[in-house]
Amino acid sequence: MAVPIVLALALAAGLSGCGGSGEDAVMPNVVGKKLDVALSDVDRAGVNKDDVEVVGGGVFGVVDKSNWVVCEQLPAAGSAVTDKPRFTVDRSCADVTPAPPSSPAEPTSAASATPSDDATTAATAPVTATDQPLTVETNTDFAAVMKQQDYCSPDIASFAAKYAGTKLAFDGAIVAMAPHDGAKTRYDILVNQGDFSETVAQPGPQFQFRDVNTTYDLHYSGDVPVSIGVGAKLHVVATVDQYIANQCLLLLKPVETSFR
Numbered sequence: 001m002a003v004p005i006v007l008a009l010a011l012a013a014g015l016s017g018c019g020g021s022g023e024d025a026v027m028p029n030v031v032g033k034k035l036d037v038a039l040s041d042v043d044r045a046g047v048n049k050d051d052v053e054v055v056g057g058g059v060f061g062v063v064d065k066s067n068w069v070v071c072e073q074l075p076a077a078g079s080a081v082t083d084k085p086r087f088t089v090d091r092s093c094a095d096v097t098p099a100p101p102s103s104p105a106e107p108t109s110a111a112s113a114t115p116s117d118d119a120t121t122a123a124t125a126p127v128t129a130t131d132q133p134l135t136v137e138t139n140t141d142f143a144a145v146m147k148q149q150d151y152c153s154p155d156i157a158s159f160a161a162k163y164a165g166t167k168l169a170f171d172g173a174i175v176a177m178a179p180h181d182g183a184k185t186r187y188d189i190l191v192n193q194g195d196f197s198e199t200v201a202q203p204g205p206q207f208q209f210r211d212v213n214t215t216y217d218l219h220y221s222g223d224v225p226v227s228i229g230v231g232a233k234l235h236v237v238a239t240v241d242q243y244i245a246n247q248c249l250l251l252l253k254p255v256e257t258s259f260r
Contacts, residue, residue: 027085029077035089036065038073047081056089056246067152069093091152091245126162133167133237133255142168146193146204152248156205160243160250167239167255172207174232180211187212191252196231205250207236218257225259233260 025046030038039049054062062068071093074086136143145159176190189209192202212218214228225232238252 024080024082027075027077027079027081030070030087031073032093033070034066035062035068035070035087038070038087039065042085047085051084053084053086054089055086062089063152064150067150126164133169134163135169149203151204151206156250157243157245160240163240164242165239167237169237171260172234172236174228174230174234177230185213187214191234191236195233206248207252208249209254210251212254218254220258221256222258234258235260
């Protein structure tokens with residue numbers, strides 16, 4: 001089941017005093033900043049950034065710090081740092097005003113200006129769903145996200161929005177499986193492309209079948225084993241449902257599931 005996890009970036013003992021004077025460092029305001037920037041700010045304030053505890057980060061924790069935003073901080077800005085600081089991060093934060101930048105922003109040039117609304121809409125406009133499923137061989141967008149090394153990439157969210165309701169087909173494997181909200185016969189099933197590995201993470205989205213019964217909802221075809229679980233090799237045909245940004249999960253609705 002996808003749940004937020006706590007990633008302790010380090011548990012080294014002791015916090016560095018500001019300027020080595022023995023006095024407690026003062027916590028800067030980092031709410032609303034990217035995690036990598038926030039860690040750099042506290043380091044400059046005299047707090048060892050490796051002592052910061054980071055809470056959140058999706059299914060497998062923080063992979064790319066620049067993809068996560070600090071939504072809460074302890075201690076509060078301006079307070080003395082007497083214990084290990086804690087940052088709570090998410091993909092975005094509701095009702096949070098970003099902290100001011102640590103240094104003056106670079107002037108925006110014409111080349112780096114924000115794309116027009118028309119250009120953004122064209123890039124993410126939903127496509128008309130077809131009965132023929134997309135594969136990495138037939139669709140360049142699908143091929144691109146399946147090569148994505150960051151499963152929390154905004155490119156995956158854009159893909160999900162553009163292709164919502166569209167069928168996908170790929171070879172994958174079950175990498176995690178847990179009861180849905182404590183149910184006995186319904187499950188949340190995490191699927192990656194390729195084969196299951198305990199040591200190597202596959203690129204591409206973290207797909208999930210959410211709240212499914214393993215007897216009927218997966219729509220089996222071909223030979224079906226007596227039971228299924230982590231490591232099962234699948235050929236998946238499913239429709240794109242939605243992307244859950246704060247869990248970095250691309251939800252799919254099963255259309256046809258066969259075993260490889």
